[in-house]
Amino acid sequence: MNLPIRLIWLLCLLASPALAQDSFRMELGRDGETIGDMRPVFLKFEARSLPDISPAEVARRYRALFQSSDEPEVRVDALNRLSNLRDRSGRDIGYSIEDEQRIYQEVLGSYESILARGSFSGRLDELLYQMAKAHALTGQSEESIERLKQLVGLYPKSGLVPEARFRMAEAAFAHGHYEEAEVHYQALLESGESGGLQAKARYMLGWSQFKQGDVAWDRAGQTFLAVLDEFLPSVDSLASIAPSSVDTIDDTFRVLAIMAARRDGPATLAEWLEGTPSRPCAYLLFDRLADFFAVNGDVEASVATNLYFVRYQPEHPHIPLFLAQVVSVWEQAGHQTRIREAKASYLARFAGDPEYSRLTGKEQSRWRTYARELAEVHYRQGTSLLEANPQGAGQAAFARAAGYYESLAARVDDAGPEFRLAGDARLQAGDYAAALANFRQSAYQTDDHAEGADAGWAGLVLLRDGLDGALNGPGFRPDLSTLSDETDRFRSRYGDDARLPGLLADIASRWLSAGQLEAALGYASAAASHGLSSTRERYVAWQVVAEARQQQGDYALAERAWQQVLQVTDSAGNGPEIRDAVTQQLATAIYRQGERAASQGQVATAVRHFQRIEPVLPNSELAISGRFDAANTLLKASELPTAIRELERFRQDFPGHRLSDRISDKLVHAYAESGQPLRAAEELLSQADTAVEPWPLRLRAAELFHQAEAWPRRNPIYSSYLATGPQVADADHHVQLQTFRHRLIEAGVDEQRLRAELVRSELASQFHSQQTLTWAARSSLALGARAAASFSAIALTAPLDAALERKHKALELARQRFLDAERLAGEQVRSESLYRRAELYRIMAQDLMASSVPAELNELEAMQYQMLLEEEAFPFEEKAIRLHSENHQRISSQGYDAWIGKSLSALAALNPGRYERAVRWMSWIPETSDDV
Template structure:
């Protein structure tokens, strides 16, 4: 209960109790306690008020009272004693102090003087005013317990002296007596008459107050009149906000009592509806809200908390813009707390926060109310956060998400009105994140980090980073990674010294690299490395990304540097190895980077630099595949640079150092090339033969070696290889094979002598005859070989003598002729015009020799002379066609002069013709060339 204070919760109105400090009335705060002040409404009684009739003297009241008390005690005259007593009572009443006679002493004193009053009144000898005497007699009767007599005296005073200044007080006492005796209608009439008469404002106020009580005591049917009376009284006492803030001290009890009685009446009727009916038709007064307040307090004191809250709600609904509405809603929270209903108290807090969550509504609250609003919002945020945590632990994720959302909502709205906005937004972000709303969580974290004076701003900013980071998957989209990068830039700009920044940048470098944006990856790797506080693992990751980016861009020198830095770190901090053998893999990458520099220099034609790079690879990763390849490429580079001997040396060492390497099989070919280019064909050929020893197809190398022997003039070595190949060579599969084999045979024929030449020529002729692939060269070679074979056959033919028996020797000779003739015809078919003159000559000579030999053949001995003649004639007949055939062929050869010119074989044909037909051909001839110049003058 609040006591006499009009309101302890309205900052716009100074509490009335505050002005009573140091005043005796402050110790008499009124309380509604039915158990002590009556069990029923009828038992309730008002506080009786004191009245002052005269102004106090200028001297001390205690001193004046002392003097009048002394006069009363020492005077023997009744009039004097009565006058002194009268003045003494006036002083007591005006000062309000307990001075003069005590209560017990007054009873004795009035008992003593009562007789004097009666005597004086009977004698009519009183020198003073009789109205005052009647008033004092009434008072004396009252002090001696003679209340009826006291009222009679007052009624006498009113009846006899209606214009006396004491009449208003007399009427008041008469009405008060009726009230005290329970005659409330009479009391009401008396008080109303007093109000309607021309009395002082003070007495009128007291009468109106008692009028209200008289009406109240008459029961519920008179309560509307009582309410109207009390409201009129309050309108007079508290006419405006200024008076409400500073109410009259003398009327505090009346004011508070009026509120109490109105609350009692409303509580026993229609509660807020009753108040609405009372206030209808009346202008809104400064004190209306206090009636609601007392009514709500009354219900709370009686334990009817729901009704008390309903009253608060009714006021806030009817007067939404009233400054006290916030206090009423806050009071509902206190009521539910007192009732032990935490859930409804929480709902009341939520209603309060929701009612004033807009900026304008919040700003309209006074400072204490704003503090209350903040307390409620923080309470609700913390409550829902704790509840969400419990629900989540219990496996109720969906419910937990709703609770976290509620918590976040309160933290967010509170942040706009709190000095700890950063902390609240940080909490709100966490709650939003737990509720499954990462986008809103990020916004809260950002506000906490970058828009508030918050000591943990960096943590809030980092929380936003982590949220975005958690939303990335291994196949992160560019948009998501871009958002994280923007968040990093925001965080880095605000918290450049934060130790977590290096890890984030290293991670972003890797992510951008995986996404294929190498410029971004390189930028973040560089940003990581420039941070002084970057940890070894972060620097290691950054160097790895840098190395890979440089590798892709072909900046192999920078790539080498990055790999070396990474290798140094992993060697210094072995724990950086993410997997076994990682340092070796880095070495491999480093070696490759050096190797690529060598490749690049070689491509640019800088052999010296290229070889230097290639040779450095072994110092990084000796014996590795890339080191071996670098050694090999160093030699290749030297070859391309035409540094033949240096290349030969490198190749030779490579084969010696790495005999089992696949690349070693290429060394031989490269050495051959180097030897050839450096004009060392014999060494090139030897190298080929060395390679042939291990080759699956040795003859391709041997033939190449043979060609090199041929170029070097090493005919013997060459021919040995030729013979070996021709001995096993399969039939030609194409024109190249045919040309190769025929070339080898031709070279053997040209460079050798002996009985094997015939076989070579026969093979040459036979291969050409059987081949589908001819060339002018092979045909010429075959033709020449056939001519040689034909000439040899012709010689054999010529050596066969025709002896008896002629048929046998002639048959032999005929076969030899046919053989020679066949070769000559083959030669002509192969070589054509190139050998035709010789072929015609040699064919003709075969016939001429056969004819001549036939004529000179041996005559059988058993023939007689006639038979011999006949035999010779027969021989002539057989020889003649042969001779004619010979002359024909020679003549054809002779005829070639016009078309093909003169040559040695035509000349020999002419000689043969001259011998066979001297009349025609045996003459002096001079062969002249035809000159077209000057032919017109011939």
């Protein structure tokens, strides 16, 4: 889990040769069971370079001198030189450590003897140093330290003081006197005369501080950071670490991690680094701390440390490695949710193009791997949720998967498959607009790939489902034009796709349903002509062509298309009912051609089309209608003989068909138009025999009989109808009834009764016409004349009262008839009415005067009776004169007519003095022009 520094150290170890300058190396041990047991890795000492003479030869000479001399000074000097030679050369010179310990045990007396005499030809500081060494080698550590202290105290300027201080500090450290060790190490560092021991002293100073516990850890932290600064002063130094320094550096990182872990973790490191966060090794400190936590099973702390550094130095180039390390920690711990979250954080951190572009190639590959893994994880999660609960479950998971697929698609060379997967995930998430965009990207905006056609097809299915209402979401309201455009796009790129003909046929059907016939024809034609169309697809396509042509009114092309449909109907897997329906449509197309030809006056063509239906669809309703329409077309074209023949043949062939009920009407028309009113009337009477309402038919027949002047056939119909007592419904009906009565009166059928009915109906009706008023007025005059004749025939005989009463009633009856005539016809009959009413009074007066005197009266009584009669008659005569005079006066307003003339003749008889004169009556018409 370490960052690449470990690999760098290993390479350095393998590449660099072992140094030969070390004088000796002391292993102080590794970690104990507790923090207090921990020891630095090693203490190593280096000296100056050796001369060119062979160390073995020099050692041989010094051994000989040591063995042959009895002088303490000589023996001590020779022994010192042998030790220095071995330490500085690092070679086996035939003088082992065991030999040295034995010899030093022997020579301790010499050292003591020399010091006791106070005379030594060499340097006493070196003698003290060698004595300290001898004591150390013989196990007399206290004596050794005492000699080192003497050396430091007596010869503070000696070149051996740094090493002496170091060994004093080392001894204090070994005995657990860490405060003392810290003082010695600190003194060594502050002296500035380290003799090459400065790095080791600083390193051990840190350990001394560390071993004192938490109270000294802040000092230890700064000391160890100084150690790292010395070993790793720059970024370049991280790549060129000496193999001899690897363990020291590693141990420094280790102890810093331990201290930080025992405190506040990464916050402690940040505190120690305060003011110098850009140290080249700073990121390695956090890395080592994260490792420490991970190795000790504290996963949360390890992750927190990595994330702390991400926040601490957000622009550091190794941020991707820290985030990736978080993923690794969670993977080792087996926390799948945290693994996904960590990968998501990594992806989010470098989601932007600038951030992603700064990643190394390996890191970009990791980013893509994470994106694909998370996309697949969330897709599987969404699938599981959807299977458990189909009602919208898993949409959020699918949406997350889609986001990762989309991000991945933007950063791979072959983006097509990724966009297709993104589209599928968006579809499952219910984001249909985004799904469509992804499918389009995959199908049309990337290089060709194996899944391109499937992506394009998925987009088409998505649009189709949206159009059908199966899918509905924000920003997703596809219409048929959108689906058509997408189909065209798919056809342009994947024209050889076997699914295309079915799609084209479906689009054609949809445009047909929408009433866009040209569009429907275009797609249907493309489907029918496609080389991969199945029989079923050709069936649908030709059906659309046929229906579109039929709706366009191009029935000839529709007929040909229906024939194509009929050819593939059976092979398309349709049953007999479908074949019958297609045949019906074919027959309909032929029928429509007949209708159009008939409307355009192309009689022969229309009849031919109508008659072509029967061979296509024998005995069908349409074939029967065709024959009917053929006859009807002939009838409208006034080809009456042929029409009559076809109509009669139709009724004979289809006697029970509903259209046969209409044949009779058409035959009536044909007979009437061809000059055969009697046959037409007979046809109507035949209809009436079975009709629910026979009278309309009978009256139409009566009218035809009237036209043919077949009065004997007409009159019984009129009489029978009037006998039913029909109630007047409207003005036309009133006129019709009055016409029937008038015609019967003219024919001499029951005149008196019909005249009375005619007058009574006219007077009682609210509907009138000039003709009916005239007819009623004339009938009323005729009835009045008949009543006047009856009135005149009544003789005034005894008993006079009874006879006079009868005559008076007859007068009133006649008079009312004349008044009714005036009421009906007005000025048209007023002259006659006035004359006839006046004559009634004149006759009444005349008959009164002429009535017989009762025989039992004497002469005087008879004369009185006669005077009484004259008194009774006089008012009647006056009324007669007044009415005739009124008629006379009409000359000035109405002009002269025969009835006025008759009134003048009557006046001449009644008042000869005034009216009996020769007079010529002329009508005077004033001039209308001003020119005279």
